Amino acid sequence: MRPIASVDTVAWGTPQSLSVGESGAQGSQASSEDLRLVERLRSGDEQVFTDLVNRYHGSLVRLASMHVSDRSIAEEVVQDTWMAVLEGLDRFEGRSSLKTWIFSILTNKAKTRGVRESRSIPASALMRDEDEADEPAVDPSWWQRSGHWKDYWTNYPQSWDEGTPEKALLDKEGATLLTEAIGALPPRLKQIIVLRDIEGLEAEEVCAILAVSDANQRVLLHRARARVRTMLEGYMEKRVKRA
Helix, strand or coil: CCCCCHHHHCCCCCCCCCCCCCCCCCCCCCCHHHHHHHHHHHCCCHHHHHHHHHHHHHHHHHHHCCCCCCHHHHHHHHHHHHHHHHHHHHHCCCCCCHHHHHHHHHHHHHHHHHHHCCCCCCHHHHHHHHCCCCCCCCCHHHECCCCCCCCCECCCCCCCCCCCHHHHCCCHHHHHHHHHHHHCCCHHHHHHHHHHHHCCCCHHHHHHHHCCCHHHHHHHHHHHHHHHHHHHHHHHHHHHHHC
16 A cells, blocks of 8 residues: 555654454444545545544544543554554455444554553453443432332433523533533443444444444443433532522
8 A cells, every 4th residue: 555645744653563454343334435435545545534534533532532541642542543544454344334443443542552551440340330230320219119109200300401401511511510420430331422422423333343232332321321410410400599
């Protein structure tokens, strides 16, 4: 493959010998547009590479930041990811979408860098924290525990109108609180909610990137959303009192 000049202009660093396949990235197959872009990249089309960087770079940095200590290191991980993308093009077989493939490379590299920084959590710990079958997604205190109304709400959730967290988060204060609530989640729950609700990836893509089943992805996403909603309850109560 002919080198793409723009790699040097953004200080990607010295290329390393990498083996980049599509194992672990088994989402929907590459579209005809994906295959066309890959062929153009293989031929050295600089504009296609620039467009991909512009489209995904910010999202990749946010995802990398969940595994490493600061943004500068996250940027390094993303730079390494783009180098791996270029070096792995000849091994791209279209068994996943181009987007899923890129995000999967980033996830693997960010985890490796996080381990090197001793910032990652062992998989066993993640399983205990997030995948425990009997862990309730919603605080048990929200339900009646006995009597005729057992298992009904003690206080009904607010309707999805002007008083909801989603509407409130349109203001700066709420947006800041949402960022803090997501940041307080355990790593895997944070990944799920960022990929699905912030980056807008489809469930199938997230399953491929994080190597989880569809059922597990749905449980984790529900749990992440429930925890964020719980953390926003106090803020919403204050808003109602101020109104």
